[in-house]
Amino acid sequence: MRRLAFLLACVFVCFFAAASDADDRCSALSDALIAGDFSRAEDLANELYVGKSNCSAANLADLAIAYHMLAEKASDAVSRYDFVLKTIDSYRSAAKKDAAEASARFKEKxxxxxxxxxxxxxxxGEYQKAVADSMNF
Structure with missing residues (x-):
């Protein structure tokens, strides 16, 4: 019984640590975007995206907004297309996880x-064409 309680305690600690880590990364991502540090913002967004299963709907909503901002600032077609796809995926993931929470976050922002x-x-299709054109296909 003690082992089970210990195991459950470990699982809860890991879960809350992952959640707070995502919150911290979202805060740092927001700070980087506000400061105009798009390279750092891209790195943080990609780190969050890899671990998006650990993110709340609000974190995923923030991630969708961040990728949208990165798409708007992208200087090349390949990066823009990647950011657009990640914006769409993050948006859908946020809505799937908790539509009300995601909607509230988008409204708040x-x-x-x-x-x-x-x-x-x-x-x-236009984004795909721009990628193909940039690669001289």
Whole structure:
């Protein structure tokens, strides 16, 4: 019985550590974007994206917004396309995890991500063409 209690305690500690780590990374990501440090923001966003299963809907909403901002600032077609795809995926993941929490976060941040994602999805062909053109296909 003690082993079971110890195991459960370890699982809870790991879960809360992962959640607080995601919160800390989201805060650092927001700070990097505000400071205009897009290289650092990209690194932090990619770290969060890899561990997105540990993120809350609010974290995923922040990640979608961050990738949207990175897509808007991208200087090349390949990066822009990657950021667009990650924006869409992060948005969908946030909505799937907790639609109400994600919607509240988007509203709090003043971003109509539903419209952004709809626009990205409608123009994916153009982003793909830009990638192909940049590679001289």
């Amino acid at each position: 003043g971003t109509d991500m539903a419209a952004v994602v709809a626009d990205y999805e409608a123009n994916l």
